[in-house]
Amino acid sequence: MPREVHLSLSPKEGLLAKRLTVRSEHLVIRQLVESDRKRVAQTDQFMAMYATVDFEEYQRKMAN
Secondary structure: OOOEEEEEEOOOOOOOOOOEEEEEEOOOOOOOOHHHHHHHHHHHHHHHHOOOOOHHHHHHHHHO
């Protein structure tokens, strides 16, 4: 993953007819923080509590 990305746009006409440059910085942390670990554990609990249904069955039940 790149650490930094630059995007430059040069519209030909209109209100924003000047060069626009945006920049994004990425910070990758290889370890999960405690709040992330809690969310993963909660998802595991939810997956154990609820039955698996396919999308069509879900749609039918939501329509009723």
